[in-house]
Amino acid sequence: MAVRTIFRDFAFSAGESLLPKSIRNRGVLLAMRRAASEWARDGYVLSYPKSGRTWLRTMLGSMVCSQYGLKIDNPMELQHFWKLSSDIPNIGFTHDDSPNLKFGHEVDKDKSRYRNKRVLLLTRDPRDVLVSYYFDAKNRMKVIDCDISTYIHREKGSIDAIVAFYNSWAEARFVPRDFLWVSYEDMHSDPRQVLLSTAGFFGLPAPDGTLLEETVEKASFRNMRKAELHDSFGHERLRPADPQNPESFKVRRGKVGGFVDYLSSEDIAYIDAYIDRNLHPFFACYFSKEKIAQSSQQQVGDSRNPLSVSTMVGGDRTELRASNDNYRRERLVRMAAAIALFASGWIANELDTEFAPPANAASLVSEAQEAYVASSVRAQMASQIESSDLDRGEILHATGVELPEIPEDWVVTDAQLYPSDLGNSVVLTMVTADDERVSLFAAEEDTSIGDSPSMDLNNGVAVAYWEDGQAALALVGELEAPRLLELATTLDRES
Template identity: 65%
Template sequence: MTRLRAGLRDLSFSTGEILLPRSIKTKGPMGALRRAASHWARDAFVLSYPKAGRTWFRTMIGYIISRQYNLALDNPMEIQHFWKLSSRIPNIGFTHDDSPNLKFGAEVETDKSRYAAKRILFLTRDPRDVLVSYYFDAKNRMKVIDCSIGRYLREERGSIDAIVAFYNAWAQARSRVRAFHWITYEDMHVAPRRVLREACSFLQIPEPDDALLDQAVEFASFENLRKIEMSDGFKHERLRPADPANPESYKVRRGKAGGYVDYLSEDEIAFVDEYIARHLDPFFDIYQRPSVRDRVKSEPGLVG
């Protein structure tokens, strides 16, 4: 079935590129059909909430694939297109799935049945760090909010309620897909080579040797990615500052685990900690404050 899918995928792509003008390929019924066909043809998906470390991860994985298959590429982040260069390369999609950052928590989609036949690599980061990093992205790059972080925290779309709802949706759906593998931003800091080796195995990418793992980690280091962004080295909006004079507008902003403490007040941290304790699925227990979780659990009728 995999070989048949790859053959149909390659044939339809080649035919569409040759015969169809761009206006038809990307819009209307034909555009919808192509998106559906693209989803069907994917071997796996890497899913994450925005600002969970996807740029970092996809750069490392893309670097590994490009070296394994001798691809001459200026931008290793564009992994979702690599299959067009060789049918031997897995067709991996990268998506934030349902754009939860543009919704309130109650609006986040819970039906993940469209992924039932797919391999899902799920990338998470501490919701507190996601909250702060996305705030700056939404304000300075996307420009979809213009308010204080305190107001964003309690009143705007894409805040802690949306982050937790997105994590919870996938905690519940993880057993209903073909295969599920969870990695964290924090583990990528602590043990990047192990995370990459396991991710390659899951995504059915040839196992990289130690030297290639070291090269990928070095290439995607914070310092190097920041240099690439400042020089527009990838020639792509994915890695380009909205305002070079504003360090908070960079895609590669700080690359720090636990950096939320520099931006949230004690009261705001307490609010987020309690929200997580009350609402986050136990599957993601690593993001709990045990003292807050235990206190909440001891208060009848307050969990849920």
């Protein structure tokens, strides 16, 4: 067992019992916990939303459960499995700074946080991504309400954001210690080889033939669709917004090239031209057929990693690995940081003998809405004294809940402790600069909901929810879903 893994598991199990929440959730130690959470990751699976990450995650999680004898209902919780065995790598799953919530020029190009990590980048034809994300945003998250042509030309997260995200990784693919590019199209054509390559990339045992077949079949489109319909995983990541609307399913169609069924010839021409003009040639397989035909004999990529169009279209995918020039220096820096963290008794997660799954979005949304109703009633009662004094440090010290920074032009009208099933919780009632009344619910709770705001509708009321460090946050208000998501994103960026 690697020394780093032994140290990680010992430090993670020791610090939680040594340091009270009032200390470890403040100031320097809080910053150290967050830095150590990044340090503890062995690698990441990154993708733009709707690129097949749920499929790959389910295959990989199911395989690991079988290999290590884990009795876990939801294989998508793979990022927590390392707590059960030091032999399981600590793999994070992220959409990398939520490019789907941005215009292209806003997409982050700095990938230095992934230096000395293994990064698997999962991509999909931008046209299929565009269509799939449109239906997800309209029917599941309910954050847009326009036709698909309008979405393509005007909304955030459209073709310019997808291309900008791909370009950022084409330029930064040498930043991580190891880099593997896998495509959705690869998974369709040969899911067994993708699973084998992914397992080897992250240092997992290679599955035998029987396990490989069972894993691929369990995660097939048919079985994933059935699992979503019956809520087999008990998780919002695999639950339809409306079982009667096939376009509201997470596992919607799973078709390669399905965009042609939804886009007009004019929209396809516009997207093709945008991709041909702006997409980095590293992803030349996504150029239009016309441009691929013209470039089929030309070399694409850069001198360190030449790839031809013909190689990347229908041929074997080359495993792309790159050693970072700063690897040795970074190892020394990380080692020094690790010693400091060990000396402080830091921990980022509990290392329980039995796996306890984190809270899901459904419980957070429900609690947040109940708190919103309670705060609304309280505001109408003359006998209930509202407290607009907000001392974030005092709340953190007393409850362990770290609240985000509130924008200067927002007014806090009430700040109260709130008893919830999630433990210590706080509710803030606020009025935004545009005179909109919203309620922020915050609890100290380990979740699996992701660090960028997502949307849900509960009894007709929009709720935006996300996690920030050790806090689970939800913003509630009787506003249109896109506006509430915008406000939640503002709070997330303030913090």
